[in-house]
Each structure stands twice: as C-alpha cells, then as structure tokens.
Amino acid sequence: MTFFEMTKTVVRSLFSRPATLMYPAKPAKKTNLSRGHVSINPEGCITCRSCQRKCPTGAICVEVKEKTWEIDNMRCVVCSACVDVCPTKCLTMETQYRAPITSRGARNKFTVAGPKKREPPAAPPAEKPKE
Amino acid sequence: MSKQITVPFGPQHPVLPEPLHLDLVLEDEKVVDVIPTIGYVHRGLEKLVEKREYTEYVYIAERICGICSFIHSQAYVQGIEQIMGLEIPERAQFLRTIWSEYSRLHSHLLWLGCFADSMGFESLFMNSWRLREHILDDLESTTGGRVIQGACKVGGVRRDITPEKLDEMVKGLKTLEGELRDLTDVFLNDRSIQHRLKGVGVLSKEDAYYFGAVGPTARGSGVAIDIRETGYAAFGKINFKPVVEQGGDCYARCAVRAKEMFTSLDIIEQCIRKIPDGPVDMKVTGAPDGEYFSRAEQPRGEVIHYIKGNGKKNLVRHRVRTPTFTNIPPLVTLLKGCQLADVPVIVLSIDPCIGCAER
Numbered sequence: 001m002t003f004f005e006m007t008k009t010v011v012r013s014l015f016s017r018p019a020t021l022m023y024p025a026k027p028a029k030k031t032n033l034s035r036g037h038v039s040i041n042p043e044g045c046i047t048c049r050s051c052q053r054k055c056p057t058g059a060i061c062v063e064v065k066e067k068t069w070e071i072d073n074m075r076c077v078v079c080s081a082c083v084d085v086c087p088t089k090c091l092t093m094e095t096q097y098r099a100p101i102t103s104r105g106a107r108n109k110f111t112v113a114g115p116k117k118r119e120p121p122a123a124p125p126a127e128k129p130k131e
Numbered sequence: 132m133s134k135q136i137t138v139p140f141g142p143q144h145p146v147l148p149e150p151l152h153l154d155l156v157l158e159d160e161k162v163v164d165v166i167p168t169i170g171y172v173h174r175g176l177e178k179l180v181e182k183r184e185y186t187e188y189v190y191i192a193e194r195i196c197g198i199c200s201f202i203h204s205q206a207y208v209q210g211i212e213q214i215m216g217l218e219i220p221e222r223a224q225f226l227r228t229i230w231s232e233y234s235r236l237h238s239h240l241l242w243l244g245c246f247a248d249s250m251g252f253e254s255l256f257m258n259s260w261r262l263r264e265h266i267l268d269d270l271e272s273t274t275g276g277r278v279i280q281g282a283c284k285v286g287g288v289r290r291d292i293t294p295e296k297l298d299e300m301v302k303g304l305k306t307l308e309g310e311l312r313d314l315t316d317v318f319l320n321d322r323s324i325q326h327r328l329k330g331v332g333v334l335s336k337e338d339a340y341y342f343g344a345v346g347p348t349a350r351g352s353g354v355a356i357d358i359r360e361t362g363y364a365a366f367g368k369i370n371f372k373p374v375v376e377q378g379g380d381c382y383a384r385c386a387v388r389a390k391e392m393f394t395s396l397d398i399i400e401q402c403i404r405k406i407p408d409g410p411v412d413m414k415v416t417g418a419p420d421g422e423y424f425s426r427a428e429q430p431r432g433e434v435i436h437y438i439k440g441n442g443k444k445n446l447v448r449h450r451v452r453t454p455t456f457t458n459i460p461p462l463v464t465l466l467k468g469c470q471l472a473d474v475p476v477i478v479l480s481i482d483p484c485i486g487c488a489e490r
Contacts, residue, residue: 019261033275056190079190079281
C-alpha cells in the first residue's frame with residue numbers, strides 16, 4: 001500500500017545519516033585518483049616546457065631564462081595532461097581542491113631549479129705524440 | 132478569435148537548468164506558435180580545434196557538455212582512430228563501454244530529478260540525485276573525475292580498472308538496482324505523476340521521424356533508433372534491446388529513460404563479465420589525414436562528430452551535431468496546441484542540454 005511505502009522511506013530517512021557532507025567543515029570525499037589541483041616540486045623542474053605545450057587551456061607559463069613556473073588557477077581545468085607528460089615527475093595531482101581565492105589573479109608563481117648543469121666533459125685523452 | 136499575446140519563456144526560468152529562450156504565442160491559455168532562440172552560451176569550441184593539437188583537443192571535446200561528457204570524448208576519439216586506422220586494444224573498448232553506460236545512468240538520474248522538480252515533486256528530485264551520487268562515486272574512484280572523467284585518449288583509455296574494483300562495482304550496482312526499482316516505481320506507477328504526464332505533449336511516430344527526433348524523444352514515440360545497435364566500442368559483443376515506448380507523450384519519454392537505466396545496468400554487468408585482459412592503450416604516432424563522421428549514442432540521443440584532418444597536428448574542421456539541437460524542431464511541434472501550464476514539463480521532457488547544442 002502507498003501509505004506504508006511512504007512510511008518505509010520516512011523511517012529510513014529519520015534513522016539514517018544525511019546523504020550530504022558538512023563541506024568544508026568535513027573534507028570532501030576523495031579517492032586516490034581524484035583530480036583536485038596541480039602542485040609542483042620546484043626542485044625537480046628542469047623548465048623543459050612540456051607541460052606548457054600540452055596544456056589545453058594555456059594555463060601554464062614557464063620562463064626558461066628567469067627559471068619560473070607559473071600556473072593560472074582560473075584557467076586550469078585540472079585535466080592532468082601536464083602531470084602525465086612531466087619527464088621528471090615534479091608535477092603531481094593533489095586529491096583535494098585548491099583553497100578558494102578572494103582576489104583577482106589566481107596565479108601561483110614558483111622559482112624552480114631549472115635545467116641540470118651538465119657534468120664538465122671528461123678531459124680528452126692525451127694525444128699520442130706522432131712518431 | 133481571441134487576441135494573441137507573446138509570453139517569453141526563458142532564458143532564465145526556474146524550471147530550465149540551461150538558457151533556452153522560447154517566445155510563446157498564446158491565445159488565452161493555449162500555445163499557438165513557438166519561436167525558439169538559442170545562442171546564450173556559445174563558446175566557439177569547434178573553432179578551437181585549429182589551435183590545439185588533436186590529442187589535446189580530447190579534453191576540450193569532453194567539455195562540450197557537462198553531463199554527457201564522456202561520450203563526447205569517446206565519439207571524437209573514435210573518429211580520430213578511424214581516420215588513422217588504429218585498432219585499439221579490446222580491453223580499452225570494454226572500459227569505454229562501461230564508462231559510457233555509467234554516464235548514461237548518471238545523466239538519466241539527473242534528468243529524472245529535474246523532471247520531478249518541474250512537476251513540483253521536490254522529495255523525488257532529492258532522492259534521484261541521492262542515488263546519482265553512488266554512480267558519481269564509482270566514476271570518481273575509477274577515472275578521477277565526477278562528471279568530467281578525462282579517461283579517453285587517442286589510442287585507448289588513460290586508466291585501467293583493477294579486477295577487485297570491477298567486482299566491487301558489480302556489488303554496488305546490485306544494491307543500487309533495488310533502490311532504482313523503488314524510484315522508477317514512483318515515476319511509472321504513481322497516480323499523480325501519471326495524471327500530470329499522460330496525454331501531455333504527444334509526438335506522433337510520423338512527426339518524430341519527419342522532424343528528426345533522436346534518442347528517448349524518438350524512442351518514446353515508437354521510432355526504434357539506437358546508435359548503440361551499430362556496435363561501436365564493445366556494444367557489438369553485448370546483448371541488449373533498446374527500450375521503445377509507443378505513447379509519444381511525456382509519460383512515454385519518462386518511461387523510456389527510467390527503463391533504459393536498467394538496460395545500462397545490464398550492459399555494465401555484461402561488460403564486466405566479458406572484459407578481456409590486456410593493455411588499455413597503444414602508442415600513437417603521426418596525425419590524422421582524412422575525414423570521418425563518428426556517431427555515438429548519448430543519453431539524449433545520437434551525436435555526430437565530423438572530423439577532418441590534413442596530416443598536421445592541428446585538425447582542419449570539427450563539427451558536432453548534438454542531440455538537443457535536433458530535438459528542438461520536435462519540441463516546437465510538441466508545444467503547439469498545449470496549455471501554458473504544461474510548457475515546463477514538455478520542455479524538460481526532451482531533456483534540453485543547451486551547453487551541448489551551442490558548443
């Protein structure tokens with residue numbers, strides 16, 4: 001009967017926890033694969049600009065001379081293309097969303113290590129004196 | 132004859148999730164003519180194909196729509212693979228099928244909720260969206276995104292699902308199926324809902340065919356068109372029958388979607404049972420040279436991606452014909468002759484997704 005059907009739903013709703021979370025007091029439910037925001041380990045970046053080339057929205061800007069890595073958080077669509085392409089794995093995808101911003105210009109700029117200096121080439125073997 | 136007046140409906144209206152504008156020409160309370168206008172959320176995504184590499188454009192193709200996102204990327208990627216003659220691994224095909232059916236489930240649950248809301252049935256709306264959350268949780272734990280999955284790429288998929296997770300998904304869907312039965316029982320058998328929907332906005336089979344209706348709008352009128360039957364991805368290896376209703380009214384369209392959810396559950400289960408082992412992606416070199424019409428079945432109907440490349444990294448042309456765009460002429464036919472109070476229900480019954488239609 002319809003009346004008892006409704007009672008079942010009412011009782012279940014009364015004695016179960018709400019389906020929603022008290023976000024942001026409780027952190028949002030996240031899994032290991034969740035895409036929250038991109039973060040960088042500045043020591044690992046070699047300014048190869050692969051992430052800048054692969055970014056579909058042009059959110060990443062790498063300055064090779066100044067050794068900076070900059071992300072425009074309002075342009076980033078968190079597709080994780082940069083994380084996949086990074087050769088040194090210095091870009092990682094955090095599972096939680098980034099903190100909200102309160103002013104214009106959500107750019108985060110990092111000074112990075114830059115390309116690794118090449119080892120000075122070993123001294124060429126001394127030529128044998130011609131006889 | 133009474134005086135005609137024009138009432139604007141939308142683009143901002145409590146019942147519309149997205150901006151569609153209709154000029155309703157009324158005689159008393161009866162709608163005699165409808166002039167639809169779109170163009171409020173045009174973003175120019177098709178033009179962007181000339182500036183992005185074809186592999187990166189997958190992310191943009193996915194963002195054409197916020198609800199049927201996965202199937203957009205799937206259709207685009209299929210087109211590229213056809214042009215380049217790639218035979219992608221079978222496991223990737225099955226994973227694409229699983230995720231596309233998941234996205235169909237979440238889209239239908241979202242629509243059922245919105246539809247209940249358009250009838251003023253708030254608690255049913257909340258219950259539909261509560262169930263949708265289980266689907267979204269599964270999508271997030273397997274792909275990383277709730278509605279924008281980002282799982283497709285040219286040459287396969289970006290993520291694999293472990294066998295343990297697949298078992299867990301089957302168990303979760305079994306529990307969900309019971310709850311879905313309770314939910315669809317209300318949509319299909321509740322007397323007040325039947326009273327609101329039956330006989331409202333009738334689209335005859337001939338009209339559905341003539342005006343080019345697709346998806347549940349066509350199937351609700353008895354036109355058995357389902358692109359999944361062409362057997363793209365892994366659909367060729369799955370047994371299923373498209374849901375067809377004969378009524379042609381809002382109730383029939385609601386019934387098609389409610390019953391399609393169980394077809395989707397069945398397809399996912401079959402896929403998980405039949406999924407082969409193996410790699411999920413392959414290395415892709417070169418660039419597409421040629422053109423292709425790629426078709427796929429979205430929750431709202433058939434989507435066509437036209438792709439043309441000239442052997443360079445950037446494509447020359449990308450054109451999308453989305454289901455909502457083709458469902459607008461049938462909508463205009465449906466609205467002529469109805470009462471003003473029925474307009475919200477009829478508009479929602481075709482599941483308008485304007486973000487898709489304008490790109």
